[in-house]
Amino acid sequence: MRFDSLLTLSLMGLGVLVGCAEHTGLFNAPYGRFQNPQSRHRLPRRVSRLLRKGALPARSSSVLTYAIALALALVMYSEHGSWGSPYHVMTGLFLFGQYGKRLLESRYVHWYSGEVSYAMALYMVLANLGIMAICIHSIFHRPPAPSENTYPALIWCLPLMMVAWAGNLYHHYILRSLRTGDGDRTYAVPRRGWFLRAICPHYFFEVLAWLSFALLVNRRAVYGVLFLIAAKLAGRSHQTRDWSWRHLDGYPRDVKRMVPFLY
Numbered sequence: 001m002r003f004d005s006l007l008t009l010s011l012m013g014l015g016v017l018v019g020c021a022e023h024t025g026l027f028n029a030p031y032g033r034f035q036n037p038q039s040r041h042r043l044p045r046r047v048s049r050l051l052r053k054g055a056l057p058a059r060s061s062s063v064l065t066y067a068i069a070l071a072l073a074l075v076m077y078s079e080h081g082s083w084g085s086p087y088h089v090m091t092g093l094f095l096f097g098q099y100g101k102r103l104l105e106s107r108y109v110h111w112y113s114g115e116v117s118y119a120m121a122l123y124m125v126l127a128n129l130g131i132m133a134i135c136i137h138s139i140f141h142r143p144p145a146p147s148e149n150t151y152p153a154l155i156w157c158l159p160l161m162m163v164a165w166a167g168n169l170y171h172h173y174i175l176r177s178l179r180t181g182d183g184d185r186t187y188a189v190p191r192r193g194w195f196l197r198a199i200c201p202h203y204f205f206e207v208l209a210w211l212s213f214a215l216l217v218n219r220r221a222v223y224g225v226l227f228l229i230a231a232k233l234a235g236r237s238h239q240t241r242d243w244s245w246r247h248l249d250g251y252p253r254d255v256k257r258m259v260p261f262l263y
């Protein structure tokens, strides 16, 4: 079996595992409202202790995560990328735009309630490095066919990408408006935008952004990355809704998880 097919199958298998673990609450990545890994299911004591060890400010951990992934992209694009290739320019636009946006949001938009453990910080760094490495491998390993390497063949993904980024950022701003600053640990009911219909509309727009990228790159492994991200966020949005219904008074019972009216 070719390496790319194996990689794609592995990403999809991982997506099923991670998505199920997040969905069932068996393992919710321990950050934010799920910081306490024993909140619903008892983990072996040693695992639990490891997951809790150390405390880095969540903001620093996120900024570091995205900065490291961006550094990898910068090195690889300066080594292998070409301004003369529309395929390289457009895929680079997404990767630098997506990770640059997340870095700036982590630094200037989100108000974080607390810290993350060393294990969680490492998990975030490795997961994002892995995703970046797979995307870059997919882009540079096989040169684009002449029909793929023209602006008219690629530019149509741009509106989808812009809508996805704008929607994601807008809902991050709504979440920010619910807090007064870092360390504010209150969780409130957001009453604007698509939050009126779904608990995690920002996750929907994140998936939409990765969909636009997968269509742009059009390589099997990047569809695998899209599946992994979508499965993880779908599972997490389910537990987020469950958590909100249990902990926040007056949370509407008719909201969906990620996509208004659908899921």
Ligand SMILES: NC(=O)c1ccc[n+]([C@@H]2O[C@H](COP(=O)([O-])OP(=O)(O)OC[C@H]3O[C@@H](n4cnc5c(N)ncnc54)[C@H](OP(=O)(O)O)[C@@H]3O)[C@@H](O)[C@H]2O)c1
Residues within 6 Å of the ligand: 031, 032, 033, 058, 110, 111, 112, 113, 114, 168, 175, 176, 178, 179, 186, 187, 188, 189, 190, 202, 203, 206, 229, 232, 233
């Ligand atoms: N590509 C991927 O695989 C992937 C995976 C995960 C996330 N992401 C990206 O990262 C973004 C953020 O993800 P996330 O999982 O951190 O989202 P999140 O849990 O909804 O948190 C986003 C921010 O809003 C705060 N917040 C959330 N709900 C709140 C409420 N009810 N009241 C007050 N503050 C609230 C959080 O604070 P606390 O941190 O203190 O809870 C955090 O600062 C996503 O939208 C997506 O763009 C990408």
